[in-house]
Amino acid sequence: MSDVSRPSPAAVPVETRTAVVIPAxxxxxxxxxxxxxxxxxxxxxxxLIHAVRxxxxxxxxxxVVVVAPPDGTAEVKSLLDAHALPERTDFLVVPGGxxxxxxxxxxxxxxxxxxxxxxxxxxxxxxxxxDTVDGVIEAVRDGASAVVPALPLADTVKEVxxxxxxxxxxxxxxxxxxxxxxxxxxxxxxxxxxxxxxHETVTDDVTDDASMVEQLGLTVVxxxxxxxxxxxxxxxxxxLAEAVLARRRLNDGF
Ligand code: C5P
Numbered sequence: 001m002s003d004v005s006r007p008s009p010a011a012v013p014v015e016t017r018t019a020v021v022i023p024a025x026x027x028x029x030x031x032x033x034x035x036x037x038x039x040x041x042x043x044x045x046x047x048l049i050h051a052v053r054x055x056x057x058x059x060x061x062x063x064v065v066v067v068a069p070p071d072g073t074a075e076v077k078s079l080l081d082a083h084a085l086p087e088r089t090d091f092l093v094v095p096g097g098x099x100x101x102x103x104x105x106x107x108x109x110x111x112x113x114x115x116x117x118x119x120x121x122x123x124x125x126x127x128x129x130x131d132t133v134d135g136v137i138e139a140v141r142d143g144a145s146a147v148v149p150a151l152p153l154a155d156t157v158k159e160v161x162x163x164x165x166x167x168x169x170x171x172x173x174x175x176x177x178x179x180x181x182x183x184x185x186x187x188x189x190x191x192x193x194x195x196x197x198x199h200e201t202v203t204d205d206v207t208d209d210a211s212m213v214e215q216l217g218l219t220v221v222x223x224x225x226x227x228x229x230x231x232x233x234x235x236x237x238x239x240l241a242e243a244v245l246a247r248r249r250l251n252d253g254f
Contacts, residue, residue, distance in 0.1 A: 018137055019063040019115040020055040020187060021107035024048050024123035025070065025096025030233050036069045037232070038123035039079075043245050047232060048076065049083045050126030055119070055187065056089040057130040060137045063115060064089055066123075067096040067107040101206060105199045111192070117141065118195050120209045121187035127244050128187065128229035135223045136189040146213040147189040149225035150182035157181060182222055184208060185229040194218065 028037025038048040048066065055061050068076035077093045085091070094110045096103035104120055111118065117140045121128070132149050139147040156178050160170040188210050190198075198212035206212055210220045232241055 016116045016141055017062055017114055018058075018060045018117040018119065019065060019111055020061055020119040020121055021065045021067065021104055021111070022048070022051055022055065022121050022123050023067045023096065023100050023103040023107065024051070024076070025067050025103045026100065026124070027069075028124070028233075031238070032235055036072060038069075039072065039075070040238075042126060042232075042238065042241050045083070046079055047126045047241075048123045049079060051121060051123045051128075052080065052085065052091075053083075054126065054128050054130070055121055055133060056086045058133040058137065059088070060134065061119070062089060063092070063112070065092045065094060065107045065110055067103040068093050070095040070097075099205070101199070101212075104209060108196055108199060116192050117189060118192045119187040119189045120195070122231060124231045124233065125186055125229050126232065127241060128185070129226050132185075132224075132226045132229055133187055136187050139221060139223050140189040140191060144189075144221045145191045145194040145218050146210050146220040148184045148208070148210045148220060148222055149187070149229065150184045150222045151225040151227065153178055153181050153183055183225070184210070184222075185225040185231075 024038035026037055031037055031040065034040060039046050042050055052064055052066065055064050066076055073093050073095050080091050080093065092110055094106055097106055117137060119136060136147050136149055157176055158172045159174040159176065160172055163170045188208060190209065190213065194213055195209060198209065198216055202212040202215045214220050228244055230237065232238060
Protein backbone atom coordinates (compact mmCIF):
# COMPACT_ATOMS: atom_id res chain seq x y z
CA MET A 1 0.00 0.00 0.00
CA SER A 2 1.39 3.41 -0.88
CA ASP A 3 1.80 6.12 1.75
CA VAL A 4 -0.69 8.77 0.57
CA SER A 5 0.30 11.27 3.31
CA ARG A 6 3.77 11.77 1.82
CA PRO A 7 3.89 14.85 -0.48
CA SER A 8 4.88 14.29 -4.10
CA PRO A 9 8.39 15.50 -4.98
CA ALA A 10 6.93 18.48 -6.87
CA ALA A 11 5.11 19.70 -3.74
CA VAL A 12 8.21 19.72 -1.57
CA PRO A 13 9.65 23.25 -1.47
CA VAL A 14 13.14 23.22 -2.93
CA GLU A 15 15.60 24.75 -0.46
CA THR A 16 17.00 27.97 -1.94
CA ARG A 17 20.79 27.91 -2.16
CA THR A 18 22.82 30.92 -1.13
CA ALA A 19 26.22 32.03 -2.44
CA VAL A 20 28.30 35.00 -1.29
CA VAL A 21 30.52 37.14 -3.53
CA ILE A 22 33.29 38.88 -1.56
CA PRO A 23 34.97 41.72 -3.49
CA ALA A 24 38.49 41.82 -2.03
CA UNK A 25 40.47 43.34 -4.89
CA UNK A 26 40.76 46.90 -3.52
CA UNK A 27 44.13 48.45 -2.74
CA UNK A 28 42.98 50.13 0.47
CA UNK A 29 45.02 53.30 -0.01
CA UNK A 30 43.16 55.11 2.82
CA UNK A 31 44.59 52.55 5.24
CA UNK A 32 48.13 53.69 4.44
CA UNK A 33 50.96 51.93 2.56
CA UNK A 34 51.19 48.13 2.61
CA UNK A 35 49.56 44.98 1.26
CA UNK A 36 46.09 45.08 -0.40
CA UNK A 37 43.58 45.87 2.37
CA UNK A 38 41.91 42.45 2.41
CA UNK A 39 45.24 40.74 3.04
CA UNK A 40 46.24 42.88 6.02
CA UNK A 41 46.20 41.13 9.34
CA UNK A 42 43.79 41.58 12.22
CA UNK A 43 45.16 39.79 15.27
CA UNK A 44 47.49 37.83 12.98
CA UNK A 45 44.75 36.63 10.58
CA UNK A 46 44.11 38.34 7.21
CA UNK A 47 41.02 40.51 7.15
CA LEU A 48 39.71 38.49 4.20
CA ILE A 49 39.82 35.25 6.22
CA HIS A 50 37.78 36.92 8.98
CA ALA A 51 35.27 38.05 6.34
CA VAL A 52 35.04 34.59 4.73
CA ARG A 53 34.56 32.98 8.15
CA UNK A 54 31.84 35.51 8.99
CA UNK A 55 29.93 34.44 5.85
CA UNK A 56 30.60 30.71 6.27
CA UNK A 57 29.28 30.98 9.84
CA UNK A 58 25.79 31.07 8.34
CA UNK A 59 24.48 27.55 7.78
CA UNK A 60 22.54 28.88 4.78
CA UNK A 61 25.72 29.79 2.87
CA UNK A 62 27.12 26.96 0.76
CA UNK A 63 29.48 28.82 -1.60
CA VAL A 64 31.84 31.77 -1.13
CA VAL A 65 33.36 33.41 -4.23
CA VAL A 66 36.36 35.56 -3.34
CA VAL A 67 37.31 38.22 -5.88
CA ALA A 68 41.04 38.64 -5.36
CA PRO A 69 43.53 41.32 -6.43
CA PRO A 70 44.37 40.36 -10.07
CA ASP A 71 47.99 39.60 -9.18
CA GLY A 72 47.05 37.91 -5.89
CA THR A 73 44.76 34.99 -6.79
CA ALA A 74 47.38 32.33 -6.02
CA GLU A 75 48.13 33.96 -2.66
CA VAL A 76 44.42 34.14 -1.78
CA LYS A 77 43.90 30.48 -2.77
CA SER A 78 46.74 29.35 -0.53
CA LEU A 79 45.45 31.54 2.33
CA LEU A 80 42.02 29.89 2.08
CA ASP A 81 43.68 26.46 2.00
CA ALA A 82 45.77 27.32 5.05
CA HIS A 83 42.90 28.43 7.31
CA ALA A 84 40.27 26.16 8.80
CA LEU A 85 36.89 26.86 7.22
CA PRO A 86 33.64 24.87 7.59
CA GLU A 87 33.44 21.75 5.41
CA ARG A 88 29.90 22.51 4.27
CA THR A 89 31.12 25.63 2.41
CA ASP A 90 32.75 25.58 -1.04
CA PHE A 91 35.16 28.26 -2.21
CA LEU A 92 36.13 29.81 -5.52
CA VAL A 93 38.75 32.49 -6.18
CA VAL A 94 38.58 34.75 -9.24
CA PRO A 95 40.65 37.81 -10.24
CA GLY A 96 39.05 41.22 -9.69
CA GLY A 97 38.82 44.39 -11.77
CA UNK A 98 39.59 48.11 -11.69
CA UNK A 99 36.51 49.11 -9.69
CA UNK A 100 34.44 47.46 -6.96
CA UNK A 101 31.54 47.17 -9.40
CA UNK A 102 33.72 45.36 -11.95
CA UNK A 103 35.03 43.04 -9.26
CA UNK A 104 31.51 42.09 -8.13
CA UNK A 105 30.50 41.47 -11.77
CA UNK A 106 33.49 39.15 -12.24
CA UNK A 107 32.41 37.26 -9.10
CA UNK A 108 28.84 36.95 -10.41
CA UNK A 109 30.13 35.64 -13.75
CA UNK A 110 31.84 32.78 -11.88
CA UNK A 111 28.68 31.64 -10.02
CA UNK A 112 27.46 28.12 -10.84
CA UNK A 113 23.79 27.98 -11.92
CA UNK A 114 22.13 26.44 -8.86
CA UNK A 115 22.22 29.44 -6.50
CA UNK A 116 19.05 31.55 -6.23
CA UNK A 117 20.18 33.96 -3.53
CA UNK A 118 23.39 35.96 -3.80
CA UNK A 119 24.96 38.05 -1.04
CA UNK A 120 27.65 40.61 -1.74
CA UNK A 121 29.95 41.27 1.19
CA UNK A 122 32.94 43.63 1.43
CA UNK A 123 36.14 41.95 2.61
CA UNK A 124 36.63 45.25 4.43
CA UNK A 125 33.80 44.34 6.87
CA UNK A 126 35.47 41.37 8.57
CA UNK A 127 33.50 41.26 11.82
CA UNK A 128 29.84 41.18 10.79
CA UNK A 129 27.93 38.89 13.19
CA UNK A 130 26.17 35.79 11.82
CA ASP A 131 22.73 37.05 12.95
CA THR A 132 23.07 39.97 10.55
CA VAL A 133 23.98 37.60 7.69
CA ASP A 134 21.03 35.34 8.50
CA GLY A 135 18.66 38.32 8.78
CA VAL A 136 19.56 39.43 5.25
CA ILE A 137 19.15 35.92 3.80
CA GLU A 138 15.80 35.49 5.55
CA ALA A 139 14.44 38.73 4.10
CA VAL A 140 15.40 37.61 0.56
CA ARG A 141 13.84 34.18 1.21
CA ASP A 142 10.69 36.01 2.31
CA GLY A 143 10.42 37.63 -1.13
CA ALA A 144 12.48 40.85 -1.18
CA SER A 145 14.51 41.38 -4.41
CA ALA A 146 17.21 43.33 -2.58
CA VAL A 147 18.01 43.68 1.12
CA VAL A 148 20.54 45.89 2.90
CA PRO A 149 21.53 45.86 6.57
CA ALA A 150 21.75 49.40 7.93
CA LEU A 151 21.95 51.51 11.07
CA PRO A 152 20.61 54.96 12.02
CA LEU A 153 23.23 57.71 11.94
CA ALA A 154 24.88 59.29 14.97
CA ASP A 155 26.14 62.31 13.01
CA THR A 156 24.09 64.92 11.22
CA VAL A 157 24.89 64.75 7.49
CA LYS A 158 25.38 67.78 5.23
CA GLU A 159 25.35 67.78 1.45
CA VAL A 160 28.05 70.15 0.15
CA UNK A 161 29.30 71.59 -3.08
CA UNK A 162 32.68 69.76 -3.14
CA UNK A 163 35.70 72.08 -3.20
CA UNK A 164 37.81 72.02 -6.35
CA UNK A 165 40.94 72.77 -4.28
CA UNK A 166 41.63 70.42 -1.34
CA UNK A 167 41.19 72.11 2.04
CA UNK A 168 39.04 75.02 0.76
CA UNK A 169 35.82 75.59 2.79
CA UNK A 170 32.86 73.88 1.09
CA UNK A 171 29.41 75.53 0.97
CA UNK A 172 26.55 73.45 2.44
CA UNK A 173 23.68 72.92 0.00
CA UNK A 174 21.33 70.76 2.11
CA UNK A 175 20.81 69.03 5.46
CA UNK A 176 18.74 65.85 5.00
CA UNK A 177 16.61 64.93 8.04
CA UNK A 178 18.79 62.56 10.07
CA UNK A 179 15.86 60.42 11.23
CA UNK A 180 15.24 59.39 7.61
CA UNK A 181 18.87 58.43 6.90
CA UNK A 182 20.54 55.03 7.36
CA UNK A 183 24.20 54.03 7.10
CA UNK A 184 24.27 50.97 4.87
CA UNK A 185 26.51 47.95 5.44
CA UNK A 186 27.10 44.57 3.86
CA UNK A 187 26.30 41.73 3.25
CA UNK A 188 23.63 42.99 0.89
CA UNK A 189 21.31 40.21 -0.29
CA UNK A 190 19.65 39.72 -3.67
CA UNK A 191 17.48 37.52 -5.70
CA UNK A 192 20.17 36.33 -8.15
CA UNK A 193 18.37 37.26 -11.39
CA UNK A 194 17.74 40.80 -10.11
CA UNK A 195 21.39 41.38 -9.19
CA UNK A 196 22.62 40.04 -12.53
CA UNK A 197 20.16 42.28 -14.39
CA UNK A 198 21.31 45.28 -12.33
CA HIS A 199 24.96 44.61 -13.18
CA GLU A 200 24.11 44.19 -16.87
CA THR A 201 22.01 47.36 -17.01
CA VAL A 202 23.56 49.99 -14.73
CA THR A 203 26.88 51.44 -15.82
CA ASP A 204 27.05 54.50 -13.51
CA ASP A 205 29.76 54.57 -10.89
CA VAL A 206 28.09 53.34 -7.68
CA THR A 207 29.36 52.51 -4.19
CA ASP A 208 26.97 49.66 -3.42
CA ASP A 209 25.03 46.99 -5.28
CA ALA A 210 21.61 47.84 -3.88
CA SER A 211 21.69 51.28 -5.53
CA MET A 212 21.94 49.51 -8.90
CA VAL A 213 18.73 47.63 -8.11
CA GLU A 214 17.11 50.95 -7.11
CA GLN A 215 18.04 52.26 -10.55
CA LEU A 216 16.04 49.40 -12.09
CA GLY A 217 13.02 50.88 -10.29
CA LEU A 218 12.73 47.97 -7.84
CA THR A 219 12.26 48.25 -4.08
CA VAL A 220 15.25 47.69 -1.81
CA VAL A 221 14.44 46.99 1.84
CA UNK A 222 16.47 47.68 4.96
CA UNK A 223 16.94 45.22 7.85
CA UNK A 224 18.82 45.95 11.09
CA UNK A 225 22.59 46.18 10.68
CA UNK A 226 25.14 45.83 13.48
CA UNK A 227 27.80 48.13 14.92
CA UNK A 228 30.40 45.35 14.50
CA UNK A 229 29.74 45.29 10.74
CA UNK A 230 31.70 48.55 10.31
CA UNK A 231 34.05 48.96 7.35
CA UNK A 232 37.77 48.95 8.02
CA UNK A 233 38.87 51.98 6.01
CA UNK A 234 41.29 54.10 8.02
CA UNK A 235 44.12 53.17 10.44
CA UNK A 236 41.91 53.83 13.51
CA UNK A 237 39.42 51.21 12.22
CA UNK A 238 42.14 48.56 12.60
CA UNK A 239 42.48 49.48 16.28
CA LEU A 240 38.70 49.23 16.73
CA ALA A 241 38.56 45.87 14.91
CA GLU A 242 41.28 44.40 17.14
CA ALA A 243 39.43 45.70 20.22
CA VAL A 244 36.24 43.97 19.04
CA LEU A 245 38.15 40.71 18.56
CA ALA A 246 39.70 41.05 22.03
CA ARG A 247 36.24 41.61 23.56
CA ARG A 248 34.89 38.53 21.75
CA ARG A 249 37.77 36.41 23.06
CA LEU A 250 37.08 37.66 26.58
CA ASN A 251 33.35 36.94 26.28
CA ASP A 252 34.01 33.49 24.75
CA GLY A 253 36.18 32.72 27.77
CA PHE A 254 33.14 32.79 30.06
O1 C5P B 1 37.00 51.03 -1.65
P1 C5P B 1 35.90 50.46 -0.81
O2 C5P B 1 36.24 50.51 0.66
O3 C5P B 1 34.54 50.94 -1.11
O4 C5P B 1 35.92 48.91 -1.16
C1 C5P B 1 34.91 48.04 -0.71
C2 C5P B 1 35.27 46.61 -1.06
O5 C5P B 1 35.39 46.47 -2.49
C3 C5P B 1 36.59 46.16 -0.46
O6 C5P B 1 36.40 44.88 0.12
C4 C5P B 1 37.53 46.13 -1.64
O7 C5P B 1 38.55 45.14 -1.53
C5 C5P B 1 36.60 45.82 -2.80
N1 C5P B 1 37.12 46.29 -4.11
C6 C5P B 1 37.31 45.37 -5.15
N2 C5P B 1 37.81 45.78 -6.36
C7 C5P B 1 38.16 47.07 -6.56
C8 C5P B 1 37.96 48.03 -5.52
C9 C5P B 1 37.42 47.62 -4.30
O8 C5P B 1 37.04 44.17 -4.97
N3 C5P B 1 38.70 47.41 -7.73
